[in-house]
Amino acid sequence: MIFLSVLSELLAFTALGLIAAWGEVFPRWTPVLRGRRVSLSAAMIPAAAGAIILTVLWTTLAVQVASGATLQGNPLPSDFPTTALHGWRLGLFLATYAPLPLWGPLLGLLAIAYWRRRRIPALPTPVPEYPTA
Known part of the structure; x- marks a missing residue:
């Protein structure tokens, strides 16, 4: 249980890479990859997979609790979740x-924003035109 908790926290922490500088360029303390750009697929594949998995997992659980039945069709206890609460x-x-x-959906939106920021080149800054006298 402790291992799964630590693993889930580490995976959740990687979502910060979608908004932090170390999500685009590996930091100096990374032994082999320091200073190299993070490939778009190395960030997008886990982010998209995580968004899909989390959406399916928590949506299924929410529907299950709202319907009052388990996935097998068995009814939930009448006092669920207040058995001990x-x-x-x-x-x-x-x-x-x-x-x-x-x-899941918010992670998906974060991944799309990361993809757009990394994929779409920055627009050139327009040079203002000054009237000549």
């Missing part, structure tokens, strides 16, 4: 887990 614990549970279905 009530009061402030239930509020904390809902506040922390309710946004999870947004994680």
Whole structure:
């Protein structure tokens, strides 16, 4: 369980590379790759795969809970998720887990913004024309 928690945190941290400078050029402390550009596919393939997986995972779970049945069609317990949660614990549970279905689509939007920033060349800066006297 600890390994999976650490792994998921490390994978989530890589999403910061889509907005940070080290997502475009490997930092100096990277032994072999320092100073080289991060290839577009090396960033986009994991980001797109993560966005798809997270969207499917959390959307399926949200639909399952909203419908009151498991994927096999068995009904959820009548007091789900309040079996051990009530009061402030239930509020904390809902506040922390309710946004999870947004994680995949937001990662997808972040990946698209990264792709557009890296793929579309910068527009040249127009030179202002000054009237001659």
